[in-house]
Amino acid sequence: xxxxxxxxxxxxxxxxxxxxxxxxxxxxxxxxxxxxxxxxxxxxxxxxxxxxxxxxxxxxxxxxxxxxxxxxxxxxxxxxxxxxxxxxxxxxxxxxxxxxxxxxxxxxxxxxxxxxxxxxxxxxxxxxxxxxxxxxxxxxxxxxxxxxxxxxxxxxxxxxxxxxxxxxxxxxxxxxxxxxxxxxxxxxxxxxxxxxxxxxxxxxxxxxxxxxxxxxxxxxxxxxxxxxxxxxxxxxxxxxxxxxxxxxxxxxxxxxxxxxxxxxxxxxxxxxxxxxxxxxxxxxxxxxxxxxxxxxxxxxxxxxxxxxxxxxxxxxxxxxxxxxxxxxxxxxxxxxxxxxxxxxxxxxxxxxxxxxxxxxxxxxxxxxxxxxxxxxxxxxxxxxxxxxxxxxxxxxxxxxxxxxxxxxxxxxxxxxxxxxxxxxxxxxxxxxxxxxxxxxxxxxxxxxxxxxxxxxxxxxxxxxxxxxxxxxxxxx
Amino acid sequence: xxxxxxxxxxxxxxxxxxxxxxxxxxxxxxxxxxxxxxxxxxxxxxxxxxxxxxxxxxxxxxxxxxxxxxxxxxxxxxxxxxx
Numbered sequence: 001x002x003x004x005x006x007x008x009x010x011x012x013x014x015x016x017x018x019x020x021x022x023x024x025x026x027x028x029x030x031x032x033x034x035x036x037x038x039x040x041x042x043x044x045x046x047x048x049x050x051x052x053x054x055x056x057x058x059x060x061x062x063x064x065x066x067x068x069x070x071x072x073x074x075x076x077x078x079x080x081x082x083x084x085x086x087x088x089x090x091x092x093x094x095x096x097x098x099x100x101x102x103x104x105x106x107x108x109x110x111x112x113x114x115x116x117x118x119x120x121x122x123x124x125x126x127x128x129x130x131x132x133x134x135x136x137x138x139x140x141x142x143x144x145x146x147x148x149x150x151x152x153x154x155x156x157x158x159x160x161x162x163x164x165x166x167x168x169x170x171x172x173x174x175x176x177x178x179x180x181x182x183x184x185x186x187x188x189x190x191x192x193x194x195x196x197x198x199x200x201x202x203x204x205x206x207x208x209x210x211x212x213x214x215x216x217x218x219x220x221x222x223x224x225x226x227x228x229x230x231x232x233x234x235x236x237x238x239x240x241x242x243x244x245x246x247x248x249x250x251x252x253x254x255x256x257x258x259x260x261x262x263x264x265x266x267x268x269x270x271x272x273x274x275x276x277x278x279x280x281x282x283x284x285x286x287x288x289x290x291x292x293x294x295x296x297x298x299x300x301x302x303x304x305x306x307x308x309x310x311x312x313x314x315x316x317x318x319x320x321x322x323x324x325x326x327x328x329x330x331x332x333x334x335x336x337x338x339x340x341x342x343x344x345x346x347x348x349x350x351x352x353x354x355x356x357x358x359x360x361x362x363x364x365x366x367x368x369x370x371x372x373x374x375x376x377x378x379x380x381x382x383x384x385x386x387x388x389x390x391x392x393x394x395x396x397x398x399x400x401x402x403x404x405x406x407x408x409x410x411x412x413x414x415x416x417x418x419x420x421x422x423x424x425x426x427x428x429x430x431x432x433x434x435x436x437x438x439x440x441x442x443x444x445x446x447x448x449x450x451x452x453x454x455x456x457x458x459x460x461x462x463x464x465x466x467x468x469x470x471x472x473x474x475x476x
Numbered sequence: 477x478x479x480x481x482x483x484x485x486x487x488x489x490x491x492x493x494x495x496x497x498x499x500x501x502x503x504x505x506x507x508x509x510x511x512x513x514x515x516x517x518x519x520x521x522x523x524x525x526x527x528x529x530x531x532x533x534x535x536x537x538x539x540x541x542x543x544x545x546x547x548x549x550x551x552x553x554x555x556x557x558x559x
Contacts, residue, residue, distance in 0.1 A: 009493060009494060012492065012493060013493075013530055016529065241488065241491065241492075242486045242487070242488060242491050242517075243488075368492075371488070371491075371492030372492070374488050374489075374492065375488070375489050375492060375493070375524075375529055378525075379488060380487050380488045380489070380519075380520045381488045382486075382487065382488070382519050382520065383519070383520065468491070468492055468496055469496030469497065469499075470496070471486070471491070471496070471499070
């Protein structure tokens with residue numbers, strides 16, 4: 001469950017302000033007012049003073065413009081000048097994530113701490129359990145000798161008073177691949193050779209120091225331009241916004257998109273393809289009279305594909321050759337009209353990578369970006385009329401692929417429509433350090449399944465890092 | 477006793493700015509509060525017009541508007557009324 005955080009609210013607010021300035025045609029002139037308006041002198045500050053807040057907001061505005069901290073021209077370069085850069089560039093920034101180093105609080109290295117709840121007891125299991133013998137007791141209280149401690153954490157479980165706590169670095173804790181780490185100045189940076197672009201660090205940092213580089217300006221420019229602009233909506237849309245899907249389509253068209261397509265349509269093709277290939281593979285195996293232990297793993301989560309490439313190369317041979325539902329949808333649209341601009345709208349950050357690498361996709365927006373667009377345009381979805389989708393609404397099965405386990409279940413069902421053989425399907429829900437270890441077991445055939453679906457985000461795409469949150473209440 | 481009416485605005489602005497989180501209000505209420513409130517989603521209450529969107533999400537409790545609503549704020553209001 002996503003929590004309401006002030007860091008998130010600020011990010012959305014900044015995106016709304018940037019979009020408003022774009023729509024007013026005075027982007028370059030008015031950007032400079034955003035930091036001042038959001039942190040006027042009379043208002044209390046989040047940091048030491050409003051001036052530091054404003055400076056940080058400047059970099060956040062840059063991210064909303066699609067300019068990363070790393071792209072900074074000079075410290076003195078104004079927001080207006082970055083606005084010009086954004087308006088004049090021909091293609092979106094290739095950067096996806098950026099650490100705003102001045103916002104990074106330089107959290108102390110992850111460590112264990114003996115709190116004052118320690119009673120200096122007679123048993124002292126912490127001292128006996130520590131393999132490095134780092135814990136000593138002085139004046140009736142245990143202490144950790146940090147020069148020797150190797151952060152194993154055994155003392156935490158051993159203490160009967162729960163007096164020893166773990167203090168993590170929030171972004172490092174969320175990163176399952178150890179891609180975000182400290183530089184010589186104790187500030188975090190992302191090692192992009194290791195990053196799988198899952199985006200979890202952006203939500204994990206309590207100071208909002210990991211920025212997502214937005215493509216809203218690029219999309220707004222495309223909408224203003226001559227070409228037809230298509231919105232390709234992720235199946236994760238279900239429940240992300242109030243109102244019906246048909247009202248949502250009207251809302252997207254009011255923003256200025258020409259046509260709206262459901263990526264779920266590509267999902268149907270994916271399900272069919274996966275079950276057929278699986279069938280062929282199993283048949284091959286049984287003819288050569290081996291056990292039915294062939295493995296195929298899903299290819300539609302772009303962060304998982306990065307994970308395989310960078311960390312589980314032995315899995316690469318089992319990755320399905322099917323394209324992603326997004327790619328199928330984009331290919332079809334391009335074959336119909338190669339001149340249109342195709343914009344994917346979803347909950348995912350890794351999709352930006354997929355969009356970059358595709359010939360038939362141009363830009364990637366997140367649900368948060370889209371929410372900000374709706375606010376800036378003052379569009380209330382529930383008050384709109386309904387527009388039916390062309391082609392008509394896709395069946396619910398294709399939509400369930402946005403939920404963890406949905407694809408595996410759909411492939412199994414499609415398989416049984418033509419087969420009576422037994423197959424085993426399994427899904428990995430959310431990539432963590434433990435799950436990566438489990439994936440390696442599957443890749444090395446120490447664990448057996450026939451179809452392995454992997455979603456990097458726990459719960460599936462609907463819980464992606466840029467999702468809004470699932471609608472629960474119905475409005476009366 | 478008449479139940480306290482808690483209307484959570486689920487207009488687009490409020491929803492995007494944080495009402496998604498307020499939907500879980502029920503899970504945070506104690507038994508006494510739960511028995512005495514009527515929680516519902518409301519279409520746009522109209523509070524987000526002009527520059528006021530930054531104070532979203534809005535919640536209406538027995539006719540009173542709460543700006544920058546959080547679960548803690550709502551619980552406080554409910555408890556105040558149950559005194």
